[in-house]
Amino acid sequence: MRTEEILAAIVTGLWSWDSSAGTVTLDAEAARLLGLPAEASVYPSEEVRPRFHPADWNEIDGVVNFAIAEDTIAEARLRIVDEQGTVLRTVRSRSKPVPVKSPGRFEYVLMGILQEVAEPSAGVPAALSPITGDWRRSREAFLLDAGRALAEAGSTEEVLRVAGSLSMPGFSPDGLAVFGISGERLTVVGHHGHNMGDEKPFTDMPLETDYPAAEVVRTGQAIYLPSPEAYRQRFPTTWPLARGFGRRSWAFVPLIVSGHTMGAWMAAFRHSVAFSPDERAVLTTVAKMLAQALARAGAAETERELSLGLQKAMMPSLGPGVPGLTVAARYVPTGGGLQVGGDWYDMIPLPNGRIALVIGDVQGHDVRAAGLMGQLRIALRAYASEGHRPDAVLSRASRFLSGLTEEYDGTEGEDEATSARFATCLYAEADPDTGTLDIARAGHPDPVVINVDGTAVIRQTAGGLPLGIEKDADYPTTRVVLEPGETIMLCTDGLIETGGHDMATGWTRLRPVLEEPTEDLEKLADALVQAVHGPGSHHTTGPLVDRREDDIAVLVLRREGATTRTAPGRRSAMTIAQAEPERIAAARQQVRELLHDWSDGEQIDAAELLVSEMSTNVLVHTDGDALLVAEVSGDRGERLLRVEVADASDELPHKRRPGEMASSGRGLVLMEMLADTWGVDPRGEGKSIWFELCESTEPPES
Template identity: 80%
Template sequence: MRTEDVLAATATGLWRWDNTAGTVTLDAEAARLVDLPARDGVFREASVRARFHPVDWNEIYGVVNLAIAEDTLAEARLRIVDGDGRVLRTVRSRSKPLRVESVDGSTYVLVGTIQEVPEPQPGTAGAHTPITGDWRRSREAFLLDAGRALAEARSTEEVLRVAASLSMPGFSPDGLAVFGVAGDRLTIIGHHGQNMGDEDPFNDMPLETDYPAAEVVRTGRAIYLPSPEEYRRRFPVTWPLASRFGRRSWAFLPLIVSGRTMGAWMAGFRHPVSFSPDERSVLTTVARMLAQALARAGEAETERELSQGLQRSMMPTLDPDIPGMTVAARYVPTGGGLQVGGDWYDMIPLPNGRIALVIGDVQGHDVRAAGLMGQLRIALRAYASEGHSPDAVLSRASRFLSGLTDAYDDGKETGPRFATCLYAEADPETGTLDIARAGHPDPVVISSDGTAVIRQTGGGLPLGMETDTDYPTTRVVLQPGDTIMLCTDGLIETGGHDLTTGWDRLRPVLEQHTGDLEKLADALVQAVHGPTSHYTTGPLADRREDDIAVLVLRREAGPTKRAATRRTAMTVAQAEPERIAAARQQLRELLHDWSDPEQVDAAVLLISEITTNVLLHTDGDALMVVEVGTDRGRRCLRVEVTDGSDELPHKRRPGEMASSGRGLVLMQLLADAWGVEPRGAGKSIWFELYES
């Protein structure tokens, strides 16, 4: 008897569905079953598709994709309808998907049989209960939720926690295990539904072991065990390990990423599961999402570990044992790439017993910026350790960076990179800091009573802009209890702020946190980025827009308690008359909480007159020292302007049209006290105002 006759006698036909060509080849019986002319022939896919119920046609795609993924038969029950949509019969298809390479990519051809399925009589159970539309909707909703939750998981621990919480529609497992591969050994990445220690027999298992997860890793194919009997039959050696958990069904699926099997996923059930095509489809989809999530989490954890290693190697360990001083620092990367950018800080012990504080920012937020930063930091350490002054250190560093960026120039960038930097040589005994600045934001000095003032300092071009640049040095003196803050522009300008509005945002933070220096450093970062959660030398923020480096140094108060004092000093050079405006602004910031605005205006007018007279009538620079203290229960402002000329000013009576000669007259009218005193080879002009 011919095979064709046997197939026809059992109402079984043959078909071949070519997905690439869009054709379906049917024998006579298969054509009859799908309500086409009963003859052998090649039919257009559209004409065959019109004979299937639309819902069943949509299901067949998932079944075929599952069979391709698992390298198994594609089985489906399909309803055949007539032109009016009435169901004529139900058929079962069993086909083997065969991959075919084409110019459009990898596709497939289905080759198999199609057989009529008798409809069950009323009161009897059918061979297969059709999947309802409600179940399909539940499945789709579950997969959407599972995909979203797994996509948001940021670590392996979070991925495993999400996997354990998944509630699959109609057949939720009670136990899960995720296996990884280490060389030729099977390892346990995580598990749920078992007691601690239950994983020990399965951990570090050779891949040659007769165990379902090991076979899945070796072959890349899923294994479904619907009953204990099936488990015992297929894996008798390791059945005793699984029997003690009291489960009834198991599914072991490969975790595949980019064509490579990275592990296996086990789902165990305490109730029997038949693993229908729909159930296998759900499990396969979850396994794919789980594999992708684990791969992303692994890459992220590796990246974080590398970033933290780079941060630890590039960021110094601050010396907590500085006599009379306390220091704290924070480094916050942007969060892009390796989370290491061009910002840095450093603290360098110097040969003369002092310390150098360095903070800087190499242009860019990429790996090259981090590399340049590391080399520049080493160069600055070398120049500082040789005993050079702050201006000489920055001059040499600028020349070094200029040559370094020229060597890196490969034509892909518009020009060499530069770096801003602030270098301060601090004397712990006297509280003096000699500061040289290369295009970097000015430091901020916070007085012992909490008043924060931007301390304007002399500066030059950023490092690397020119090979020969001068960097003037400014001396800042910290009184006991004073704090100085050095930061990169990321702390000020993040969030759309400029230098002015960014300073307005930070000033209340500086003035409110006058106690613990570590809390002050945290508060500065939180003011920009919100709550912190990671650590280098202190907490790092999660949401990052620009690199941030911040360094705060405090001169500790002595054993004797003294009244809170605000103090600042500034040099106005003959060649820099524009710094008179900076002196006026600095005085206003120092008196920001003074009760009488008219007294503030008077003080600003007087300091402008005195410093201008020094520049006009002497050949030297003017040194301004401003101090706010307490005298007999009232706050007192004292301003001294010192110059190198021994010629004392004389009180004059300027006419109505005179352009000068009013300085001493104004002091007599506006100041509560004033005077002129010889000071070394020069003199000092001073005035005092008591807060009214």
């Protein structure tokens, strides 16, 4: 005998239900048990579903969820009804659920058997109470899933969406509403299973109204209405409002948090529900979880609004454009806590017609850091508006911050670790007419200059200690000149070091973004932030994500002019003072940055060595400062590097023959060996020594 014949002999059929495809496959016996023609066939689920009692059908999701979680068989007793709702028979289903991947939805395939059981008797009307199958196991599985889903909801809208998708074991509602309290009036927070605008009669309802949700809010006691008659008898005044929705049963359950009733939850059913003790226990438990989720979501939304308000208050508007300059900025707070911190940027009009660009970072990512940042930003604005030069502005700001931290040092309950704060800062005074920027830096990352040809170079600048460490700290000034079309980028260390990067690897990550051709500074600012945090990140006014390790502030400024990247080359210049021999190391690094894409690494090493020799020669053999200018011109692969070091001495260098143990005298010997061409040019009061290197694409000889 075939398997189907054996199963039919014991009144057992085979079925398969594919929820993703919306089909049910039945053999002949399974079709007969469901009251369909006794032949094997595939039916749309819409044709099979009416054969089950609606309460029993709703229980299937809970049973299946539990079986999938526990990797067991899904078992339930299901009543089969005719078109009039009369029970024909009761069948037992034993199925193995197999999850099916489906974006945004939970789908599965049930494969198993249907077997007729002796209860209840045929011809008996369907009972009101749907306690079928393993109620306890289904309830536990449902509550576990509901608790997990509500705990993960991060906003009121998401909580309401999760609540609307809950499938309670045996009695899922098809209409939900969440009521809140505003003063002495009832409000509708959200609803599900109703049309847009259906909530209007219930919105802004006085709490004294004879309406179930209002009474629940007043008393804190749940109300269960198993039938329309029960609703009409208990609440005759507002029954006409509910009658038009066509529901048969209602549950109004209080939403209580920390002993305080914050609203009410309505669950409405199109089929009759008796509200047995088990069903009431499930509804009460769901209401408690829903109240906790709504309270968390409300607190989180209030916190986000407070964060955005603080950010908007503390972050300045860049204001109207400055003739000759284009500016864009972004601020992204850290993902933790109140999402406020100590990073900031500012643009300040100065009395002399110039503008000041400021970017800084107060230590910490908390409210106090944000408060100190606000005070420091105001102080910097005041000092700048008084007309002080960049070095004086930072010196005064350092004394100001030292005074603030001393006040905190004396605060009761504050230890040294929590009271002492410092700040890094970069202050640049920009002249729109000439493109010059006078920069003073207090422990802050160096700026990056993007040449017209697209090359991004870290511009080494002189710097001092972070603000607030020493009252009388000095801050030397460095002058940077932007050619027309060139861009300078200022940022805090959060843009560089987030994601486990240090300064070196962080710049390597950002360089391709900086060198990507774009004439829109707003797009460049967005691209810099997205390079660190991905496309979900936004600036101050956008939604925030929680993947951020540190605050980010970034400010980009471009001198208007030629923006095409066909310009002949790139250029860098800096002064090396007699009192700052450490600037020679910065000069070497600047030349190396200028040649970062040079094809021959040995030529880069040679250029760095020659720059060091030329600069050291000026500091050792003259009494003046050295001015270094490095330029790269030509097409890639055929470029020319020219480096000049000028000083005010008339004494020309001459070639020596140093002995084996001599510690000097090899500068010109190295020039002859390493440079393609070199020379010394008198220049009025002083001279210039220079060398040139032609880019080599040939591999070096071994």
